[in-house]
Amino acid sequence: MESTLLLPAKLSERIRAQALEMGFGVAGIAPAHESAQGDAFARWVDAGMHGEMGYLAREDAVAKRRDPAVLVPGARSAVVVGLEYYNADADPAATADPSRGIVARYARNHDYHELMKERLIALQEWINAELLPVTGRAYVDTGAVLERELASRAGLGWQARNTMLIQPGRGSFWFLGVILLDVELAYDEAFQKDHCGTCNACVSACPTGALLGRDETGAPRMDARRCISYLTIELKGAIPRDLRPLIGNRVYGCDICQEVCPWNRFATPSAEEAFLAREGLDGPSLIEWVTMTQEEFSARFKGSPIKRAKRRGLLRNVAVALGNWGAPEAVPALAVALNDEEPLVRGHAAWALGQIPDERCVDVLRARLAVEDDEWVVSEIRSSLDEK
Numbered sequence: 001m002e003s004t005l006l007l008p009a010k011l012s013e014r015i016r017a018q019a020l021e022m023g024f025g026v027a028g029i030a031p032a033h034e035s036a037q038g039d040a041f042a043r044w045v046d047a048g049m050h051g052e053m054g055y056l057a058r059e060d061a062v063a064k065r066r067d068p069a070v071l072v073p074g075a076r077s078a079v080v081v082g083l084e085y086y087n088a089d090a091d092p093a094a095t096a097d098p099s100r101g102i103v104a105r106y107a108r109n110h111d112y113h114e115l116m117k118e119r120l121i122a123l124q125e126w127i128n129a130e131l132l133p134v135t136g137r138a139y140v141d142t143g144a145v146l147e148r149e150l151a152s153r154a155g156l157g158w159q160a161r162n163t164m165l166i167q168p169g170r171g172s173f174w175f176l177g178v179i180l181l182d183v184e185l186a187y188d189e190a191f192q193k194d195h196c197g198t199c200n201a202c203v204s205a206c207p208t209g210a211l212l213g214r215d216e217t218g219a220p221r222m223d224a225r226r227c228i229s230y231l232t233i234e235l236k237g238a239i240p241r242d243l244r245p246l247i248g249n250r251v252y253g254c255d256i257c258q259e260v261c262p263w264n265r266f267a268t269p270s271a272e273e274a275f276l277a278r279e280g281l282d283g284p285s286l287i288e289w290v291t292m293t294q295e296e297f298s299a300r301f302k303g304s305p306i307k308r309a310k311r312r313g314l315l316r317n318v319a320v321a322l323g324n325w326g327a328p329e330a331v332p333a334l335a336v337a338l339n340d341e342e343p344l345v346r347g348h349a350a351w352a353l354g355q356i357p358d359e360r361c362v363d364v365l366r367a368r369l370a371v372e373d374d375e376w377v378v379s380e381i382r383s384s385l386d387e388k
Helices: 008-021 039-046 057-067 091-094 112-131 147-153 201-205 228-234 263-266 294-299 305-325 328-337 343-354 359-369 373-387
Strands: 026-031 077-084 136-139 175-181 209-212 220-222 251-252
Touching: 008 026, 008 112, 026 147, 039 057, 057 147, 057 359, 077 112, 077 147, 112 136, 147 175, 201 209, 201 328, 228 251, 228 305, 251 305, 294 305, 305 328, 328 343, 328 359, 343 359, 343 373, 359 373
Parallel strands: none
Antiparallel strands: 026 077, 077 175, 136 175, 209 220
């Protein structure tokens, strides 16, 4: 181990260099003091905009986001790293084809949590072994950490109107990771300027109106209950009927607010093979996916973030996308989904059949209504029949 008498500036320099050597694209270091957005976060929770993500609203979780030292006692510094995940669509025409689903770019291959966490832990172990003894903890999305605020404090970019962290000249397609440490280091200059300017592209482009601009403190605001990523991943029950047509063919997550952002013209393809789209995830066939068995789901999405939605959640999303397509070719597959073992799938398949102008849909819906025993599914079938 090197001398523990190294000056903070030298320690920080070595940590940044080692982070880049380990494959991270950017690294910065920030003081782990109380959050400037703590009050804004608490107001957001009080307004119920977190939806069903109850883990965000727990009293201890709010306190930890206010002050990292509550999360990691004695925390004084935050090492913040980023890993670029952008990859262009292999088939750009797929996004315009309503018969094919759109999966958010980050979810098209390996689960980034595993890759990032492994490297962060390795970085912390290196600090311990090579520089000085430290106590700390690494986080990748799963802890009560306001990563984007810490990243901005570490000089990595600014938090845009779409809530994402944008790096000048590099865009917003970045995974962020944080190591909270109990030692004082030399800190990067915080990123001060908001380069969004008067641009409102992300707010205007959001199909569901989830983006709400900035609050009085300048913090970006989002109503998660209307966000397509929330609706297709975090929401475990039925997607509200008025929001279903607005989802289009996005079956897992959403990149719209990033795709329209002018700063992402600078995004470059990730060098990580783990983030290249695996076969079948760049424009998948909706008809094929809606009849997927549990065994097929488990095999196809092994090691994938898509596992988070579970089979019933994914097929719910696919059924909605098929309804938005509205093509008669989808009727046979939706008829199968209407008899799925999961009520969540059956109910959304019933809604989708109600969107398709084909007489076969009425027969399929009536046949299921005669045997359906779930009250919510019955209501979905009746609503679809009433719309015919």
